[in-house]
Amino acid sequence: MSRIISFNRVFSCGKYKPCNKKYCTAAEKKHATRGRENGIEKHATFASAKIGPFFQSPPKVENQYTGDAVLQSYVKRFIPNQIREPIETDLIRFGERVATEIYELGLQCEREPPQLIQYDAWGNRVDRLITSPAWKRQHDIAAEEGLIATAYEEKYGEWSRLYQIVKLFLYSPSSGLYSCPLAMTDGAARLIKQLPSTYSWVKDCAYSHLTSRDPTQFWTSGQWMTERRGGSDVASGTETIAVPQGDGSYRLHGYKWFSSATDANMTLTLARVQGQDGSITQGTKGLSLFYLEVFDDQKKLNNIQVEKMKNKLGTRQLPTAELLLDGAVAYRISEEGRGVAGISNMLTISRIHNALSSASGMRRILSMARDYSTRRTAFGDYLKNYPLHVQTLARMEVEVRAATLLVLEVARLLGREDTGIASDQESLLLRLLTPLAKLYTAKQAMSVVSEGLECFGGQGYIEDTGLPGLLRDSQVLTIWEGTTNILSLDVLRAITKSKGEVLVAFHDDVISKVTKVSRVQELQDQGHRVKEATLQVMNFVQKNPDKLNMAARDLAYSLTRIYMGAILLDHAVECGLTQTDTQTARRWCEKDLSLVVTNHKLGHYNSSKEDLRLVYEHYTG
Incomplete structure (x- = not known):
């Protein structure tokens, strides 16, 4: 009987060492792949199993409400006892749904990005936007869960807005970027709600859809402000012309260079009203705000051509396109020349959404890194037992807690302003804190999410894990809305x-x-x-x-x-x-x-x- 030396792979150094057995059993021989080197037979663990017996456990996505001490303590601190119980019950339930069903849908949205079909087989222009079933399901979930409606039903008074923001905080990291159209929808709903009575027809037409809990009735809104010259400088960058019609409507002609949520039902946009002599007013004073429904009564695009889809660094789940407005029917909903002032409420909401996306994205990566530290071993011990690793997680935790409290505090002030009980000092504070929260938490998100990926080693760089998308999607937070x-x-x-x-x-x-x-x-x-x-x-x-x-x-x-x-x-x-x-x-x-x-x-x-x-x-x- 020839002597067979058995080798086991040592993962930490990549070398081989002989096992303690002098001879292999018949079963071991059967499952071993043999090779000869200098007359010595050997078999390796990987030979029969091909890829070896070890598999790294992936991190668990936990219930982000029950797993977040700060979120829970803030809710318990501020929301009165008599109304907190049903709110907390719902948050716990929703947190579980977010960690399971909605999380999987979000990953599917990443795997199945939107596609544009511009022409049919016969050469007809169709501009049909194809979104995944998961994206459509996110729409229905947003309605079912009242992710917009909660703030406007005001069932819980001044706490309705805080309740909504906490639900969005839980939802955002699993949403497959559906949180973006929801941000614009929320901003549009608040703007339309506060329009004077002269625009009551817009409320009748759009507001009930934007705040509906019925998926068949729920609308999302776009926000088409950016043009080729644009970015934040809408005063000099807006070239779209609004031509008055005899029935009170306008025809918009222009090129919107960056329009997110292209599949929205409606949008708000800026344009310059053309005078009877063909003249327009340049600068901020020439801009007016318009309400535009994306589709006409026949479900066809409202004189809109989708020129191309944007090829973006991140947020690939979200349909973003360049649009040509070629006589799109729209209605002015601000005083002429007061368009920029008209969008201020909308910007407040979308910037707060940006901040909550930053904070909740940080919380997600940290939550997963925390769980991974209890599963991943290196150099003979779990990561959680290495003080340096835990120190890194603790530094991230401080950043996340600070960001979370700031977002919640802004939401609390917004709730008071929504219900008309905010003091002058609180309104002033909200005006200052909104841009501060947006700009600072976005920078925190880039740093914390990058550090979080590092906690997973090489797996943090592998697309199949779903982790790299968190970093790509974070980059937009420093750019969007300023x-x-x-x-x-x-x-x-x-x-x-x-x-x-x-x-x-x-x-x-x-x-x-x-x-x-x-x-x-x-x-x-x-x-x-x-x-x-x-x-x-x-x-x-x-x-x-x-x-x-x-x-x-x-x-x-x-x-x-x-x-x-x-x-x-x-x-x-x-x-x-x-x-x-x-x-x-x-x-x-x-x-x-x-x-x-x-x-x-x-x-x-x-x-x-x-x-x-x-x-x-x-x-x-």
Whole structure:
């Protein structure tokens, strides 16, 4: 009997070592693949099984409500006991649905992106947009779950909006990007709801569809603002012309360069009204807001041609197209020349949706990374038992908790404004916090989701896992509804237009929150840091008005970090100073809360010539 040496694969180093058996059994011989090297037979574990016996367990997608301590504690803290029970019951149920059925649908939306058929077999222009069954199912689920309706039924008064935002927070990471048309639908519903009585026909026509729980009646809305010159500069970028008709309607002629949710039932868009002499008014004063139904009574496109689908870095599940409006029938729903003012309510909603998508996307990747750390072994132990790995997850957790609390706080203020009970200070605070929340959480999302992918090693880079899409889809959050710089300038605009009142409201709210902390020994130092940073930033704004344009981004970061610190401290105190809440507040307050002051001292805002020289050295374009 010839001696057979058995080898087992050692995963950590890739080498082989002999097993302890002197001889293999007959069964082992039978299942071994033999080879001869220098007269010695050997068999390897992989030879019979081809791919080996080990398979890595994938991360579990958990119920994102029951698995999120901050989400639960905020709901319990603010929503009154008498109405909280049915809300929490629904959130727990929905959290489970999101982690199972809806999650699988979201992955299917990624696998089956929309397609455009422009011509039929006989050369006729048809412009038919094909979306997957999963995308259509997301539409029905959104209606069934009242993801828009909840905020407008106002069944729970001022808490209806918070309830809706929490449901959207749970839904967004599993939605296959259906959260995007829902954001625009929510914005359209709020805008139409607040239209004066002269536009009651629009409410009768569209509002009931936008807020319906019946999937057969539920409409989504687009938001067609961006043109070839455009981006955020709609004043100089909008070239679409609105030609008045005798019946009160208009015919729109223009090219919409970036229209998301192309399969929506209706849209809101900007255009310039053409005078009887053919003249139009340029700039912001020439823009009016229009309501347009995408399909006519025969279910054909309303004089719209779909020129091409956008080939995007991410959000591939979402149909986004370039559209030619060739006499599309539309109706003006703002005063002539007051279109930009008309979309302000819509922008508030869509920016809040952007922030909740950022925060919930971070929560999803962190939740999965946390679970994976209990399943993945390396160097003989589970990842959760390595202090360095847990420290990385903890740093991510601090970011996610801060972002989540900011989004929830903005939602709470929005709910008060929706129901007409917000104080002047709360309305001012909402005006300032909305762009801050959008710009800062989007930057957090890019960082946290990237770090989260790294927690999965090579698997985080493999498309089949569904993980890379989380990073691709996060990138749009820094761009949609205004880039970081555009939103930073919007913060300055809010300060200027309110004559500084938004900063007064900000200061007073922060100080009222940290005052509670002054009586809590564990957090006194952190409260003092937030207070000092607030005073330093207010002082900088007051003394350096000439530097605010250059400092706008750092100012926005400083205001956001300060406010996040304040709400983390406030939450820790109000929730009984739990160890995790206290630790989160402490760690957040270790940041540079007054970044704009730090960089001012370093001379970063003294001259733009240094930046120009640095960036454009040797540039010959």
